[in-house]
Amino acid sequence: DAGVIQSPRHEVTEMGQEVTLRCKPISGHDYLFWYRQTMMRGLELLIYFNNNVPIDDSGMPEDRFSAKMPNASFSTLKIQPSEPRDSAVYFCASSIGREGQPQHFGDGTRLSIL
Amino acid sequence: SQKIEQNSEALNIQEGKTATLTCNYTNYSPAYLQWYRQDPGRGPVFLLLIRENEKEKRKERLKVTFDTTLKQSLFHITASQPADSATYLCALDSGGGADGLTFGKGTHLIIQP
Numbered sequence: 001d002a003g004v005i006q007s008p009r010h011e012v013t014e015m016g017q018e019v020t021l022r023c024k025p026i027s028g029h030d031y032l033f034w035y036r037q038t039m040m041r042g043l044e045l046l047i048y049f050n051n052n053v054p055i056d057d058s059g060m061p062e063d064r065f066s067a068k069m070p071n072a073s074f075s076t077l078k079i080q081p082s083e084p085r086d087s088a089v090y091f092c093a094s095s096i097g098r099e100g101q102p103q104h105f106g107d108g109t110r111l112s113i114l
Numbered sequence: 115s116q117k118i119e120q121n122s123e124a125l126n127i128q129e130g131k132t133a134t135l136t137c138n139y140t141n142y143s144p145a146y147l148q149w150y151r152q153d154p155g156r157g158p159v160f161l162l163l164i165r166e167n168e169k170e171k172r173k174e175r176l177k178v179t180f181d182t183t184l185k186q187s188l189f190h191i192t193a194s195q196p197a198d199s200a201t202y203l204c205a206l207d208s209g210g211g212a213d214g215l216t217f218g219k220g221t222h223l224i225i226q227p
Binding site for chain 2: 102
């Protein structure tokens, strides 16, 4: 079975450019999560969706970050404009239910903002 | 503020021995606690989940304990193998409410042949 698919795997871009990260969750999963991982802060939840509706975006660092889930099989995380401090690995995860349920992670997008 | 602590130093264990990893938390009342494994360049992979009313959970060579009084979980790998070398993350789940999982920074485990 296909797991969570993220693209691109690596992204290098210059400061000020728009960055779009993509995620395809596991079919049938009703929750989708976006995380960011850095050495300093570890793995941080940015936003999560239930049935395509954003539930909690309190982890989104700034208005430069936005996330959408137009349908059950696709989500995007956009950064506009990007800054060097946004450099990190961004993970998408999905699950069936939220409370007490394991999350299935993609292999992440390594983002470098020059 | 809420805080989750895992051994920040790498843990070196001889092959065949039991590896024990610690997850301590403060200012938190999790309903569940999860453990994940992360390999370099990969996403975390779910291993085990334990509920607040469970003391211990086992899966093959893995064992997790959960002490809500001490606010601590221990993760054990028995008969450790070099293939067990990875970073192990604990994650707290408050249960109901809007919060998602809160992860510790992980412990890097190295099993030496």
